[in-house]
Amino acid sequence: xxxxxxxxxxxxxxxxxxxxxxxxxxxxxxxxxxxxxxxxxxxxxxxxxxxxxxxxxxxxxxxxxxxxxxxxxxxxxxxxxxxxxxxxxxxxxxxxxxxxxxxxxxxxxxxxxxxxxxxxxxxxxxxxxxxxxxxxxxxxxxxxxxxxxxxxxxxxxxxxxxxxxxxxxxxxxxxxxxxxxxxxxxxxxxxxxxxxxxxxxxxxxxxxxxxxxxxxxxxxxxxxxxxxxxxxxxxxxxxxxxxxxxxxxxxxxxxxxxxxxxxxxxxxxxxxxxxxxxxxxxxxxxxxxxxxxxxxxxxxxxxxxxxxxxxxxxxxxxxxxxxxxxxxxxxxxxxxxxxxxxxxxxxxxxxxxxxxxxxxxxxxxxxxxxxxxxxxxxxxxxxxxxxxxxxxxxxxxxxxxxxxxxxxxxxxxxxxxxxxxxxxxxxxx
Amino acid sequence: xxxxxxxxxxxxxxxxxxxxxxxxxxxxxxxxxxxxxxxxxxxxxxxxxxxxxxxxxxxxxxxxxxxxxxxxxxxxxxxxxxxxxxxxxxxxxxxxxxxxxxxxxxxxxxxxxxxxxxxxxxxxxxxxxxxxxxxxxxxxxxxxxxxxxxxxxxxxxxxxxxxxxxxxxxxxxxxxxxxxxxxxxxxxxxxxxxxxxxxxxxxxxxxxxxxxxxxxxxxxxxxxxxxxxxxxxxxxxxxxxxxxxxxxxxxxxxxxxxxxxxxxxxxxxxxxxxxxxxxxxxxxxxxxxxxxxxxxxxxxxxxxxxxxxxxxxxxxxxxxxxxxxxxxxxxxxxxxxxxxxxxxxxxxxxxxxxxxxxxxxxxxxxxxxxxxxxxxxxxxxxxxxxxxxxxxxxxxxxxxxxxxxxxxxxxxxxxxxxxxxxxxxxxxx
Numbered sequence: 001x002x003x004x005x006x007x008x009x010x011x012x013x014x015x016x017x018x019x020x021x022x023x024x025x026x027x028x029x030x031x032x033x034x035x036x037x038x039x040x041x042x043x044x045x046x047x048x049x050x051x052x053x054x055x056x057x058x059x060x061x062x063x064x065x066x067x068x069x070x071x072x073x074x075x076x077x078x079x080x081x082x083x084x085x086x087x088x089x090x091x092x093x094x095x096x097x098x099x100x101x102x103x104x105x106x107x108x109x110x111x112x113x114x115x116x117x118x119x120x121x122x123x124x125x126x127x128x129x130x131x132x133x134x135x136x137x138x139x140x141x142x143x144x145x146x147x148x149x150x151x152x153x154x155x156x157x158x159x160x161x162x163x164x165x166x167x168x169x170x171x172x173x174x175x176x177x178x179x180x181x182x183x184x185x186x187x188x189x190x191x192x193x194x195x196x197x198x199x200x201x202x203x204x205x206x207x208x209x210x211x212x213x214x215x216x217x218x219x220x221x222x223x224x225x226x227x228x229x230x231x232x233x234x235x236x237x238x239x240x241x242x243x244x245x246x247x248x249x250x251x252x253x254x255x256x257x258x259x260x261x262x263x264x265x266x267x268x269x270x271x272x273x274x275x276x277x278x279x280x281x282x283x284x285x286x287x288x289x290x291x292x293x294x295x296x297x298x299x300x301x302x303x304x305x306x307x308x309x310x311x312x313x314x315x316x317x318x319x320x321x322x323x324x325x326x327x328x329x330x331x332x333x334x335x336x337x338x339x340x341x342x343x344x345x346x347x348x349x350x351x352x353x354x355x356x357x358x359x360x361x362x363x364x365x366x367x368x369x370x371x372x373x374x375x376x377x378x379x380x381x382x383x384x385x386x387x388x389x390x391x392x393x394x395x396x397x398x399x400x401x402x403x404x405x406x407x408x409x410x411x412x413x414x415x416x417x418x419x420x421x422x423x424x425x426x427x428x429x
Numbered sequence: 430x431x432x433x434x435x436x437x438x439x440x441x442x443x444x445x446x447x448x449x450x451x452x453x454x455x456x457x458x459x460x461x462x463x464x465x466x467x468x469x470x471x472x473x474x475x476x477x478x479x480x481x482x483x484x485x486x487x488x489x490x491x492x493x494x495x496x497x498x499x500x501x502x503x504x505x506x507x508x509x510x511x512x513x514x515x516x517x518x519x520x521x522x523x524x525x526x527x528x529x530x531x532x533x534x535x536x537x538x539x540x541x542x543x544x545x546x547x548x549x550x551x552x553x554x555x556x557x558x559x560x561x562x563x564x565x566x567x568x569x570x571x572x573x574x575x576x577x578x579x580x581x582x583x584x585x586x587x588x589x590x591x592x593x594x595x596x597x598x599x600x601x602x603x604x605x606x607x608x609x610x611x612x613x614x615x616x617x618x619x620x621x622x623x624x625x626x627x628x629x630x631x632x633x634x635x636x637x638x639x640x641x642x643x644x645x646x647x648x649x650x651x652x653x654x655x656x657x658x659x660x661x662x663x664x665x666x667x668x669x670x671x672x673x674x675x676x677x678x679x680x681x682x683x684x685x686x687x688x689x690x691x692x693x694x695x696x697x698x699x700x701x702x703x704x705x706x707x708x709x710x711x712x713x714x715x716x717x718x719x720x721x722x723x724x725x726x727x728x729x730x731x732x733x734x735x736x737x738x739x740x741x742x743x744x745x746x747x748x749x750x751x752x753x754x755x756x757x758x759x760x761x762x763x764x765x766x767x768x769x770x771x772x773x774x775x776x777x778x779x780x781x782x783x784x785x786x787x788x789x790x791x792x793x794x795x796x797x798x799x800x801x802x803x804x805x806x807x808x809x810x811x812x813x814x815x816x817x818x819x820x821x822x823x824x825x826x827x828x829x830x831x832x833x834x835x836x837x838x839x840x841x842x843x844x845x846x847x848x849x850x851x852x853x854x855x856x857x858x
Contacts, residue, residue: 026579139572142576146752148566273707294566298727309579310580324751
C-alpha cells in the first residue's frame, strides 16, 4: 500500500467533526477504496478547548488556518470554515500557492471567487474539489462534471435549500402563514445566522451559480443570478397552486438560451406530481437535462453532518485515487464569460392581486396585460363577501418576463390594483 | 493539448452508433472536458455494409473484435456487442491481455465473469469501466464507487428493468392483464430476444449483482441473486396493492446482514407515495443508503441509444482524464467471497390465494401461518357471489422468508388452498 494521503482540516463545526468521525470509523474501508490510507495530520478551528465529540489528540493543532494550509505534512487542505472571504479565502489561497489540493464545502467563497481560485489552482498544478458545496450529500458535482460529461447540458434545475423547502412544505401541510413557519424554523435552529441567506435565496443561488459554470462551460457568475426569496409567498398562493395541481418550490434554473445564460433562483409553480413537486420537507433535488441522457434526477439530504461529510470524503478519496480534474470540469482558460439573459425562456405565470371592488376593475387589468402582449389562460375572482377589495387570480399563457414586467408596471396606472401583485413563474419540469 | 485518446468500438448496434454520434457531434466539447481529443480509430461489427445512420468512413474496420482489441492504435477497447461469453468475452480478454483499458455495457458478461476479468485487468495494469451496464444513463456506478465512497453502504435498491416497470405500470393504468400487456410490449419491440431476460428478472439481476459487489466489497456473485420475475403478478394483485396504498415493482435489493449478503430481484410492494412507488413507465431508479449520507435516489432513462451512449462516454472521458480505479472500486484481491443469505431481513408479506368456499377454510390457513410463526396483520375475503372458491388476501406482520415458505408448504396439507398462493414481499423503502 502506498503512502497515506495526509489531510489538514480547517474548521471543526458540524461538518468538520463529521469528517473526523468518518476517517476514524472507516479507516480500513477508506484505505481499501482509496488504494491508500487517509490520515488527518492537522486541524484548525477558532476554539481549541471546545468539546466536539471527537478525539483530536492525534492531530497537530494550528490556531491559524493559513499556517495549517502551508504545513509540509498536509497534502490536501480541507476548508470547512465557511464565509465568502476572510480566513477561508486566505487559507485557500495559501494552500493553492503552496501547490496543495483543496477540498471545500464553501459555496459562498466559490460563487464569488471561484474563477480566480480555479485559475490560481491550475497555475499551481493544484486541484479544487467542492462536492459538499452543492446539495449536501448528493453527488451532483460529480454527476455533472464526470457522469454526464458526454452531454451538452440543456438545463439544470434544483431545490437546493432544505430550509426553504421545509417552510413551503410546512405552510402547505399545516396551513400556516409564512411568518409563523419562519418563526418555527428559527426556533428549531434551521436558519442561518443571516436568514436572508436561506429564505432570500442567496445560499441556493450560490449553488446554482456553481452548477451553471460546470454545465455550460462559463465562468462562475453569481452576480448574474436573478434571485428572489420566498418571503412574499402567501398561504393563499400555496392553496391556489394546489388547487390547480401545482406546488410552489424555491427552484433554481440555469439554461443556455439563444440570448445568453439564464440563471434564476426564485419561487416557481411545478406540477405537484413531478419529482420536484413531490419533494417534501428538507430534502434536496437536482434535475439535469442533457442532449443524450435526457433527464436525470438526483435526490438526497442537502445538509447535515453525515451527508455533507460524505461529500467531503468523496472528494478526498478521489484525490487519494489520483483523480485530477479542473475545478469546473475544464481548464479555466476555456470557460467563457457568460452573457446574462434575464428569464429569457418564456413561461406561463401565476399572478395574484387584489383589486378595488368596482365595476370594470378586472377589465382594466386584462387590458393592461393585453397591451403588454400577455394573454390570459384563466382568470378567477374569488371569495369576497361584500368586501371592498376583490382577490383575483390569473394564469397567463407563455410570456417573457419582460412582457410580464411591462404589464405589472402598467397596473399602477389603472388605479384598481391594491398593493403589489404576486407573480410566480410556472416552470415546465 | 495532449495526444488524443484513441478508442476502438466493437459492436455498432443502437448503443455503438450512439457513441459514434456523440463523438462526432461534440468533438470540441469533449476535448475541453477530457483535456484531450477523443478519437475513434477503429470499429468492428457483424455486418460491414449495414446502414447505421452514422459515417464510419474515417475509422479502420475489423471483422474480428479480437483483432480490434489488439490494434496498436486503440488505447481503450469499447465493448458494445453484448452476450455473456462468446466474442464479447474473447475480445475483452484480448484487450486486457494487451494492457488496454476496457469500457463495456455488458452486464451479463460482468455478472458472470466480472471477478476474473477484474483480476486480469489489475494484473495487466488495465482498467474496466461499466457505467452503461447498470441503469442506462444514470451515473449510478460512479455514484456508488466514487460519490458515496466515504460511506459504509447499508442497502442498494433499484428498479432497473424498464420493460418490467412499463408492463406493471400499464397493467395498473389500463387495467389490463399481464398476458395482454406482455404481448403489447413484444409488439412494440420492448422485449429482449429471450423475454425471460426482462420479465424473468435476469437482466435486472445482473445489474444488482454488479452494484452489490461495489457496495459491499464482495466478489460479483450473480448465482447467489434470488430471482423471481413478474409473470405471476395478476391484475388483481396490482388492484389490491393499490387499495392498500402500495404499488408492485420488480425491485432489486442488496444488503449486508448478520447472516451474509442478501441479493434479491423480485416483485415487491412499495408505498405508492415513495420515490420508487411513484416511478412510472420505462424509467429506472436506484436508491443507495449509506451510513453517513442517508438515502440518495437516482432516477433516469435506463435504456435507449442516447442514455446508454452517455454512460459509455462518461467512462471514456474518465479514462481520457486519467482517472483509474479498480473495477469494483477496490483491488480485486480485497473483495471477499460473499456468504449468500436468502432474504435474511424480515419483512411483512402480501399473500393472495384462493380457498375452497367451506366453513373453516380460512381458519385452517390462519392456523398454518400461526404454526410457522407468521402472524397476520390483516386478512380479507372478498368478492365472490356464490362462487365455489373464495379469493383471500392476507398481509402478514414482519416475518422471515423461511418462516413464510414453511407456512406456504403447510398450506398444501390443509386441503383448502386452490392452486399456488401469490406471495409478495412488502419492502420498506
